[in-house]
Amino acid sequence: MKRKLLMLAAVVMMMFPAVMCQAAARDYVSIVGSSTIYPFATVVAEQFGKSTKYKTPKIESTGSGGGLKLFASGIGVQHPDITNASRRIKKSEYEKCQKNGVKEVLEIKIGYDGIVVANSKKAPRLKLTRRDLFLALAQEVPNPKGGETLIENPYKTWKDVNPDLPAIKIRVLGPPPTSGTRDAFVELAMQGGAKTFSWLAALKKNDKNKFKAIAHTIREDGAYVEAGENDNLIVQKLEADRDSLGIFGFSFLDQNTDKVQGSWVDGVEPTFDNIAEGKYPVSRALYFYVKKAHIDVIPGMRGYLVEFTSEKAFGEEGYLGDRGLIPMPKAERNKYRKVAVELAPSLSAADFQ
Amino acid sequence: MSKRILEDSQTATEIVRAGLKRRYRAEKRFRIFGIAAIVISLLFLVILFADILGKGLPAFRQTHIRLSVFFDPDELSPGTLDSADFHGIVKKSCRTLFPEVAGRRRKKALYKLVSAGAPYEIRKMVVRNPSLIGTVKELWLPADDELDMLMKGAISRDPDGRFNVDQLAWIERLEDEGRLRKQFNFTFFTAGDSRDPELAGILGALSGTILTLLITLLLSFPIGVATAVYLEEFAKENRWSDFLEVNINNLAAVPSIIFGLLGLGVFINLFGLPRSAPLVGGLVLTLMTLPTIIIAGRAALKAVPPSIREAALGIGASPMQTVIHHVLPLAMPGMLTGTIIGMARALGETAPLLMIGMVAFIVDIPRSFSAPSTALPVQIYLWADSPERAFTEKTSAAIIVLLIFLICMNASAVYLRKKFERRW
Numbered sequence: 076m077k078r079k080l081l082m083l084a085a086v087v088m089m090m091f092p093a094v095m096c097q098a099a100a101r102d103y104v105s106i107v108g109s110s111t112i113y114p115f116a117t118v119v120a121e122q123f124g125k126s127t128k129y130k131t132p133k134i135e136s137t138g139s140g141g142g143l144k145l146f147a148s149g150i151g152v153q154h155p156d157i158t159n160a161s162r163r164i165k166k167s168e169y170e171k172c173q174k175n176g177v178k179e180v181l182e183i184k185i186g187y188d189g190i191v192v193a194n195s196k197k198a199p200r201l202k203l204t205r206r207d208l209f210l211a212l213a214q215e216v217p218n219p220k221g222g223e224t225l226i227e228n229p230y231k232t233w234k235d236v237n238p239d240l241p242a243i244k245i246r247v248l249g250p251p252p253t254s255g256t257r258d259a260f261v262e263l264a265m266q267g268g269a270k271t272f273s274w275l276a277a278l279k280k281n282d283k284n285k286f287k288a289i290a291h292t293i294r295e296d297g298a299y300v301e302a303g304e305n306d307n308l309i310v311q312k313l314e315a316d317r318d319s320l321g322i323f324g325f326s327f328l329d330q331n332t333d334k335v336q337g338s339w340v341d342g343v344e345p346t347f348d349n350i351a352e353g354k355y356p357v358s359r360a361l362y363f364y365v366k367k368a369h370i371d372v373i374p375g376m377r378g379y380l381v382e383f384t385s386e387k388a389f390g391e392e393g394y395l396g397d398r399g400l401i402p403m404p405k406a407e408r409n410k411y412r413k414v415a416v417e418l419a420p421s422l423s424a425a426d427f428q
Numbered sequence: 429m430s431k432r433i434l435e436d437s438q439t440a441t442e443i444v445r446a447g448l449k450r451r452y453r454a455e456k457r458f459r460i461f462g463i464a465a466i467v468i469s470l471l472f473l474v475i476l477f478a479d480i481l482g483k484g485l486p487a488f489r490q491t492h493i494r495l496s497v498f499f500d501p502d503e504l505s506p507g508t509l510d511s512a513d514f515h516g517i518v519k520k521s522c523r524t525l526f527p528e529v530a531g532r533r534r535k536k537a538l539y540k541l542v543s544a545g546a547p548y549e550i551r552k553m554v555v556r557n558p559s560l561i562g563t564v565k566e567l568w569l570p571a572d573d574e575l576d577m578l579m580k581g582a583i584s585r586d587p588d589g590r591f592n593v594d595q596l597a598w599i600e601r602l603e604d605e606g607r608l609r610k611q612f613n614f615t616f617f618t619a620g621d622s623r624d625p626e627l628a629g630i631l632g633a634l635s636g637t638i639l640t641l642l643i644t645l646l647l648s649f650p651i652g653v654a655t656a657v658y659l660e661e662f663a664k665e666n667r668w669s670d671f672l673e674v675n676i677n678n679l680a681a682v683p684s685i686i687f688g689l690l691g692l693g694v695f696i697n698l699f700g701l702p703r704s705a706p707l708v709g710g711l712v713l714t715l716m717t718l719p720t721i722i723i724a725g726r727a728a729l730k731a732v733p734p735s736i737r738e739a740a741l742g743i744g745a746s747p748m749q750t751v752i753h754h755v756l757p758l759a760m761p762g763m764l765t766g767t768i769i770g771m772a773r774a775l776g777e778t779a780p781l782l783m784i785g786m787v788a789f790i791v792d793i794p795r796s797f798s799a800p801s802t803a804l805p806v807q808i809y810l811w812a813d814s815p816e817r818a819f820t821e822k823t824s825a826a827i828i829v830l831l832i833f834l835i836c837m838n839a840s841a842v843y844l845r846k847k848f849e850r851r852w
Contacts, residue, residue: 333589
């Protein structure tokens with residue numbers, strides 16, 4: 076009995092290194108990162124897998140921050156090769172890469188994404204400004220009676236915020252704080268709105284943290300409804316309730332133009348062309364980051380980079396455009412294609428000055 | 429005196445009688461509440477099923493377009509199939525059907541009606557049968573997901589909507605010529621995930637789930653049964669066994685995401701097992717289902733009458749023989765039920781898989797325990813989150829598949845239990 080047990084234990088012990096050896100080789104590209112880029116990266120991966128002899132890359136949707144954390148954790152097959160980010164890599168994240176041996180990191184910008192404030196097509200289209208959005212959604216707003224004081228957000232309807240807007244109750248469905256879309260919305264729309272108050276703009280220079288606390292805190296009295304990460308659900312809810320507005324990425328507006336319409340922001344309509352030309356104020360750049368040390372170790376990495384940066388993918392008429400990605404101007408496209416083909420230059424500390 | 433008693437007893441019966449009515453009413457009310465509760469819960473179940481079936485069943489049929497495809501020998505030669513332009517062949521077929529369409533924009537709108545997967549389908553046919561080259565064939569090719577939605581009525585034929593006036597006119601002509609039809613969606617059962625809804629299938633997630641659950645079953649059943657038998661039949665009652673029991677009961681109630689974190693920390697970071705693999709998923713789910721199996725197993729062992737043990741020991745069986753030959757076979761049906769309940773919970777779990785990287789876009793169908801894979805509930809979650817409209821019905825269809833899988837598992841549990849059950 077005892078001998079049998081010992082044998083069993085020995086077999087189990089032998090199994091573990093065997094399994095680990097299996098992990099030592101990886102024949103597919105492993106990609107992590109932003110859920111905003113996920114719909115684009117997956118299309119490229121699928122296209123790449125179908126048209127080449129390589130396996131289809133595996134893509135996990137971890138969020139930009141989570142992706143960069145995994146990416147920065149080291150070199151080796153157990154770590155991802157590429158991470159997608161709906162914002163630029165931070166200095167602290169770059170330093171973490173350096174510390175963990177991820178010395179050479181390639182930065183590739185793939186295009187732009189607009190964040191839209193949309194409502195049901197059955198309702199009138201709104202013409203908002205960033206100031207309206209800030210006043211309607213911030214926890215504390217400047218006292219409308221004047222003076223440089225903040226009061227609890229008193230606005231109940233859009234008409235209270237701006238007399239030109241209809242008297243509809245403020246009800247905005249948007250992503251929760253964990254979402255990159257929310258980060259970008261707060262940074263681009265709310266902060267932009269807050270800066271239109273001169274004393275708040277002055278505060279930004281003197282006390283950045285306090286300004287951020289004002290501009291980045293969204294009210295919690297029911298006017299802003301956290302609708303989860305599922306943008307489809309927001310679209311469905313907007314269709315059912317014509318008085319609500321929803322916040323989501325441009326690709327979802329693009330796919331549902333028969334149900335919802337994007338509000339104007341600062342006099343600009345959220346269209347493909349306006350975002351591409353940089354006129355629409357609530358838009359951001361999308362990136363992915365590549366570990367140079369993994370190229371030629373993991374099969375298919377070069378091919379994936381070339382596919383992603385080819386004109387038929389992220390170009391003016393490319394298939395990513397059909398999915399809602401806003402392409403960059405030609406010069407910028409050429410610049411990043413060159414990075415992807417020549418695998419240089421890598422990021423350096425000077426890029427964060 | 430006796431009169432008094434008589435009067436008293438009369439009033440007593442009156443009181444009882446009056447009370448009786450009230451008691452009957454209360455009884456009736458109580459039953460009505462019970463029935464109402466059942467009706468309400470059944471109603472919700474019916475609504476849920478009706479909603480899922482109503483949304484999901486159309487996904488099992490897919491719109492196809494009939495095109496006459498010319499396998500152009502100039503484009504295709506058996507040696508250079510890899511680099512051949514199959515997209516061009518599909519485009520040419522569209523143009524022969526609508527020769528009047530001119531202009532880049534309008535042509536692009538026309539090509540959009542056919543699925544992006546059509547060229548690959550043609551390619552597969554040519555690779556399988558090179559003698560097709562040089563012939564013209566009428567083929568049913570998958571239509572684009574938006575056209576599919578239009579045919580199913582999910583997108584309206586409004587010229588301001590998803591289709592423009594040109595496209596609507598072409599679609600009408602295709603319909604008149606009988607070139608559009610809905611046929612059984614084989615792709616859904618033979619393909620892995622895809623970003624094109626008409627090419628997306630459930631097989632990748634299904635095989636991921638099967639591989640994961642296989643690992644879970646192979647590990648958790650023997651370990652769970654052994655633990656239950658030892659604790660119930662052999663362990664001495666002391667502070668240690670109490671401590672173990674409390675911990676096992678607590679573990680059964682731990683939220684599943686915690687097991688995911690444990691899996692990430694131990695299996696992936698410490699042991700260096702591959703991310704997103706059914707092996708790690710199975711290990712994590714094993715940890716999660718073990719307490720359930722142990723608790724159910726102990727309950728089943730407790731239910732075996734002590735007389736069986738005493739009789740076996742009395743005629744000279746060793747404690748091990750008693751357990752293996754007599755107690756365990758009688759407890760097995762109960763243990764199987766517990767195992768199936770645990771496995772059913774593991775089947776529906778996404779939270780622990782999130783931490784170990786199984787929530788991912790994976791096209792290739794997993795064929796080994798270390799290949800990257802997802803699971804059925806994860807696939808449902810990913811599809812529910814996709815912008816393309818047609819994924820709504822795919823989501824419900826995947827839920828139907830998951831439910832069928834679950835019903836099969838439960839049915840096998842009921843069958844096994846009925847087969848081995850013993851009554852006293």
